Amino acid sequence: MxxxxxxxxxxxxxxxxxxxxxxxxxxxxxxxxxxxxxLALLFLELDAQFAGFAQILVYIGAVAILVVFAIxxxxxxxxxxxxxxxxTWLAGLAVAAAVFAVLGWAVLQAAPLLxxxxxxxxxxxxxxxxxxxxxxxxxxxxxxxxxxxxxIGAVIVALHEKxxxx
Amino acid sequence: MTPLAGYLLVAALLFSxxxxxxxxxRNAILVLIxxxxxxxxxxxxxxxxxxxxxxxxxxxxxxxxxFSIAVAAAEAAVGLGLVIQIHRHAHTTDLDQMNRMxx
Amino acid sequence: MIKTLDQIFVLLKEWLxxxxxxxxxxxxxxxxxxxxxxxxxxxxxxxxxxxERKGLGRIQNRLGPNRVGPFGFxxxxxxxxxxxxxxxxxxxxxxxxxxxxxxxxxxxAVFMGFAVLPMGRNMVLxxxxxxLLFYFAMGASTELSVFMAxxxxxxxxxxxxxxxxxxxxxxxxxxxxxxxVTVVMIAGSxxxxxxxxxxxxxxxxxxxxxxxxPWGFAGFLMYAIATTAETNRSPFDLPEGESELVAGYxxxxxxxxxxxxxxxxxxxxxxxxxxxxxxxxxxxxxxFLFLTWVPSWFWFFSKxxxxxxxxxxxxxxxxxxxxxxLMNFAWKFVLPMCLLNLMVAALWRFLGDGWxxxxxxxxxxxxxxxxxxxxxxRRGKIGxxxxxxxx
Numbered sequence: 001m002x003x004x005x006x007x008x009x010x011x012x013x014x015x016x017x018x019x020x021x022x023x024x025x026x027x028x029x030x031x032x033x034x035x036x037x038x039l040a041l042l043f044l045e046l047d048a049q050f051a052g053f054a055q056i057l058v059y060i061g062a063v064a065i066l067v068v069f070a071i072x073x074x075x076x077x078x079x080x081x082x083x084x085x086x087x088t089w090l091a092g093l094a095v096a097a098a099v100f101a102v103l104g105w106a107v108l109q110a111a112p113l114l115x116x117x118x119x120x121x122x123x124x125x126x127x128x129x130x131x132x133x134x135x136x137x138x139x140x141x142x143x144x145x146x147x148x149x150x151x152i153g154a155v156i157v158a159l160h161e162k163x164x165x166x
Numbered sequence: 167m168t169p170l171a172g173y174l175l176v177a178a179l180l181f182s183x184x185x186x187x188x189x190x191x192r193n194a195i196l197v198l199i200x201x202x203x204x205x206x207x208x209x210x211x212x213x214x215x216x217x218x219x220x221x222x223x224x225x226x227x228x229x230x231x232x233f234s235i236a237v238a239a240a241e242a243a244v245g246l247g248l249v250i251q252i253h254r255h256a257h258t259t260d261l262d263q264m265n266r267m268x269x
Numbered sequence: 270m271i272k273t274l275d276q277i278f279v280l281l282k283e284w285l286x287x288x289x290x291x292x293x294x295x296x297x298x299x300x301x302x303x304x305x306x307x308x309x310x311x312x313x314x315x316x317x318x319x320x321e322r323k324g325l326g327r328i329q330n331r332l333g334p335n336r337v338g339p340f341g342f343x344x345x346x347x348x349x350x351x352x353x354x355x356x357x358x359x360x361x362x363x364x365x366x367x368x369x370x371x372x373x374x375x376x377x378a379v380f381m382g383f384a385v386l387p388m389g390r391n392m393v394l395x396x397x398x399x400x401l402l403f404y405f406a407m408g409a410s411t412e413l414s415v416f417m418a419x420x421x422x423x424x425x426x427x428x429x430x431x432x433x434x435x436x437x438x439x440x441x442x443x444x445x446x447x448x449x450v451t452v453v454m455i456a457g458s459x460x461x462x463x464x465x466x467x468x469x470x471x472x473x474x475x476x477x478x479x480x481x482x483p484w485g486f487a488g489f490l491m492y493a494i495a496t497t498a499e500t501n502r503s504p505f506d507l508p509e510g511e512s513e514l515v516a517g518y519x520x521x522x523x524x525x526x527x528x529x530x531x532x533x534x535x536x537x538x539x540x541x542x543x544x545x546x547x548x549x550x551x552x553x554x555x556x557f558l559f560l561t562w563v564p565s566w567f568w569f570f571s572k573x574x575x576x577x578x579x580x581x582x583x584x585x586x587x588x589x590x591x592x593x594x595l596m597n598f599a600w601k602f603v604l605p606m607c608l609l610n611l612m613v614a615a616l617w618r619f620l621g622d623g624w625x626x627x628x629x630x631x632x633x634x635x636x637x638x639x640x641x642x643x644x645x646x647r648r649g650k651i652g653x654x655x656x657x658x659x660x
Contacts, residue, residue: 001172009176016180016203020187025195026420030367032199033413035180039206046173046217051231053402055209058235061409061442063202063242065435068416070195070246072432074253085190086262092189100182107174114170114218121222125399125459131225139229143236150240158247 004045012038023084025076026068033064047120050128173214180207194249194259198242205238275564278305279391302394306383314535315345321581328585352528360422360521367421372522372529374414379533381407382540387462389553389566400461401449404544408499411537412438418530419518430517433592434501434508440599441498441505447607448492451614452479452548461544465552478551483630484614487638489549491607493579496541498595500534503584507592542576543569601648602641609637 015035019028036059043052070076086092132140184203191197209231216227253259273280286298319342323333334341359368385400387393397403412435419431453459456467470477479485498505509517519530546552550572553565590598613630620626 001167001169005169005172009172012176013179013183016183019199019203020183020191020196024364025193027364027367028196028199030417032202035203036206039210042173042176042210043213046213048213048217048228048231049397049399050402051209051213051228051235053399053406054232054235056406057402057409058239059202059206060413061406062439063239065412065416065439066242066246067195067199067202068413068420069432069435070249072420072428073250074195074259076193076195076259082192082260082262084192086192089190093186095189096182096186099185100178103178103181104175107171107178111167111171114168115220116168116170116218118218118222121217123222123225123228125402127223128225128228131229136229139233143233146237147240150244154243154247157244158250 005042008038008041008045012042025071029064029067029071032067033060036060036064047123050123050125168218170214170218174211177207177210177214180204180210192260192262194252194261195246197261198245198249201245202238202242205234209234271562275390275566277564278389278566299394306394307380310383310536310539311532313539314532315349317535317539317577318348319344320577321584324578324581325585328582349528352524355524357524357526358521360424362423363521364421364423367417368521369526371414371418371421372526372533374417375411375533376529376536378407378410378414379536379540382537383543385461386540386543387465387547387552388543388569389564392553392566393462396462397460399459401453401459401464401544404461404540405446405449408537408541409442411533414533415518418522422518422521424521427518427520430508430520434518437501437505437508437592437595437599438499440596441495441603444491444599444603444607445495445499447604447611448488448495449544449548451484451488451607451611454611455479455484455614455618461547461552465547465554468551469554471558476551476554476556478549478554480549480551482617483627483634484610484617485549487606487610487634488614489545491603491610492545492549494603496538496545497580497583498599500538500541502538502580504587504590505595506584507589507595538577538580539573542573542580545576546572597645602645605641606637610634 012035015031015033015038018031019035022028022031036055040052040055040060043049043055181204184200184207186200187203188197188200191200212227212231212234216222216225216231219227249259252264256264258264282298282301285301286294289297319334322344323335323341326333334344337343337347359365382404384394385397385404415434415438416431419427419429419434422428452464456464458464458467468476468478475481480489497503501508509519519527522530546569553569555561555563555565555568613633616633617626617630620629
């Protein structure tokens, strides 16, 4: 596997670790952005250009900013007095380690059966457009309805409630 | 080890890091960050299998990943709206203090 | 000879790269183009700062800077020396790492956007299939750097300015994308070179630029409004207005970092004007059939400088919009117009050639403009002016 893959994987994992371990919440959000960028570059390495640019546009351009605004609006940047990890942190860590062990074992067991290196597929945006309007038109429309509902729901949930008649 | 196995291991590692964060951090927003990491790890899995799978011209993996990105963004928006509303009510986002149903 | 002049930079690059062994040639070619962009656009930025100050001065009935050099044109040299030698003050409670990285992220993201602009025939750095998507992805990354700058300074004014700036940039991102999507729909490709090629025909001596169609004209106006807001230029410059918020999100920056923010803002203006030129004004194609002998890069850069001139003109003429007026405008006027424009463009495509589609599309767009505008005015309760005189 190539040098580029190792560098990008190291960047992404480092970003993820920093996002989960740092004390300052805004630093965690920025480390998450680095992880998103690393993942977008991994997508580009896998010849999925549309997915890579969509990842940057949606995750870094929208989700990261959303997270940061939520941190600001909930005063997350003030350091908590009881520490940043929950009192049940050991159980959580054990569960996560067990999940990684199972997944890693599954991948390594199946390693001889996985397909090897293959030539890069040539995917044009035209093909993606045809697929979205042809075979995947129903998921596209449902995603549209879902996004509308989510938008209306998020606005209503976060709305300042007016004082009702007492 | 094939390239595909490398990508799958990276995705598994990211997934467990996200899971560890979601299970151990106190701040509700950091739990949501962990969930976003898990979703991204799953996307990496999908794209890796699309690239090294038998029929990349069918675009199934890429489509799945694109829809997953869109839906994850919507879910992050709603989740963060909920966190903001909870903060307005309880004046804290510390999950260890939210262990009672009585408001 | 005309073709040589048109392709002179491409031929120059090929000649220089020809001195290297064959395996190094692609990389060397790309590096040479990158160096050209990195040298050219900051030089253009220096020239633009002088033009802006002198232009604003003339609009405000005063001379601009006129001390340094002939007619003040060496002012950017003086400004550059000043910003490089000023003391770099970082506040004690500021978050040092994020404070340092914010201008870097901004400048890097903005420079990446130049990679897909076609600056002349065959003069694109990377001809990507999804070029427009790449451009907007890089543009979205600039918003994060604005927030980083505001938050890391630990200063109320910076944070307030940063939040306003990010809210404004996000609100106007949607009209920007929608007006570009209209062009993509008609041209049939996300690749910027193909969009320029789709606009390179001529009929009755007039070019086929998209601005000369009803939906293109409306789309260009929406795009222009959205770009003015995205780059925080007047009349949308509340986040950085001097009389409002000290200096907004770059209050705590001094010396070279402030110069980087300034550079980043102007480069963003250039790159987004370049994109607007590519999408609506025909990119590098000449305005009239008898002018095609002039090199293509000359047309691109003159259209770019024309857009910059219009930006400077707007800054000197229009008053600043308040934050809530700005957001109202984005969500209640520009966004519905953009959505309607998309539908009108689709109607244009399917009505076939002829005068009928011009009449119908123009009528729909004019009716929508008047209707939405009157709705906004009524909501704002703006009537005819009334004057009160001192007694």
